[in-house]
Amino acid sequence: MLKKLSAEQLERLLEAGVEEFALHGSAGANMRAIAERAGISVGALYKYYDGKDGFFRACLGRSLEALEAVLAEVTAEEAGFKEYARRIIRALLRFSREHAGYVRLYCTLAASGGEEAVKLAGEIEGITARLYTRYIAAGQAGGDLRRDMEPGMFAFFFDSLLMMVQFAGCCDYYRERFRLYCGGNPEDQPDRLERELLKFYESAFTFEEADVSHRETV
């Protein structure tokens, strides 16, 4: 046996954890199964992490980092609201294709209750909440977006749909739900999804008699 777990093995361990926690929830996940999936012993797992809870947190942290990376990429360069929206939609659709496990974990976590969940909501959503709200308010000030809306509330709607679309790409229930409404799987038709979602957003955010002239065509 190797002296230490290789970086790759530790990687695999976290991935295995993400997948198991996502699949069975933080209560239902099985530590033995996680270790097995990662190809190491339970003992080793406990050498590196302080119990199930600690390990769960580590898995979560890993997912968060990935999410933040994607978000940073999207907001790197300035753009108008519509362009932002397009980028965000694309980035998140890709994210949910490439990191399905993270999204599933996120979904499971959001469904769990308690103090813990509340604290995490603050950490995870706080960033995007401020970001989206700011963009929308800026759009309003610049005359691109309608003024008769509450930026925070509309940002909430904006983000809610993005969440749902991501869940639809990764989580069994939400995927089936998407199929019922739209036919097919979201990950198989990102273009269609992007087009319709953007259309929906554009109208919702830009309606105002005075602004009709501004509106780009889809």
Place this chain on the structure above:
Amino acid sequence: MLKKLSAEQLERLLEAGVEEFALHGSAGANMRAIAERAGISVGALYKYYDGKDGFFRACLGRSLEALEAVLAEVTAEEAGFKEYARRIIRALLRFSREHAGYVRLYCTLAASGGEEAVKLAGEIEGITARLYTRYIAAGQAGGDLRRDMEPGMFAFFFDSLLMMVQFAGCCDYYRERFRLYCGGNPEDQPDRLERELLKFYESAFTFEEADVSHRETV
């Protein structure tokens, strides 16, 4: 002791189950705790239900009935799209206030994976999916709603926001998320929520140059 559990006790048992399953997920819930919460013995619970799974299904069934009842009430009398939307928003906000446990259970269930979840998605969402899609298509045909959208896809967006708003009223994570975006709790400001959501929907669904004249003002 009474000879048989009273109807009221059986009622309490289901309620206790809904609450526990909602709180800890179907894996994390504790049968002893459920029995205790309902004020009966575990033994009795097992006399009435066939194991944890069977009992879980019973709790789910109860929630579903309540949801269907609300939905039926909303769609009882014909109306235009906007009026429907308003009714649905109100009904679901009320539902999430009065039956928080059911919504929480639903949220937990949706996060769980597997065959089971898929089957349930079909049962639960199928009805509303067809309903919303039909209404939207009808609105398009009648000229009230924009024609450059896919009814199914927009119905999906429509329902997605309603789900999120309900979750925000019942589930810790989603509630906190709402607070971050909008400030305050959804259940404390149903009017504000209704107003903004309706505004959002109206623009999203009715934008089309030709239709501007049709649009009612909010």
Place this chain on the structure above:
DNA sequence: GCATGACGTGAATCAATGTTCACGAGGATA
């Protein structure tokens, strides 16, 4: 009032699973 049966009770059982620890393999050092 007594016998009988139906039914709830909750302690006991048994399986699942989080966690620990005595062990041994392999690498490092001299």
Place this chain on the structure above:
DNA sequence: TATCCTCGTGAACATTGATTCACGTCATGC
């Protein structure tokens, strides 16, 4: 090469929790 030390291993342990069942209680029939 001999010794030591680090670190992974997985069987053993302890706990938790689903499920069962021997028992007691209450209603019913006679």
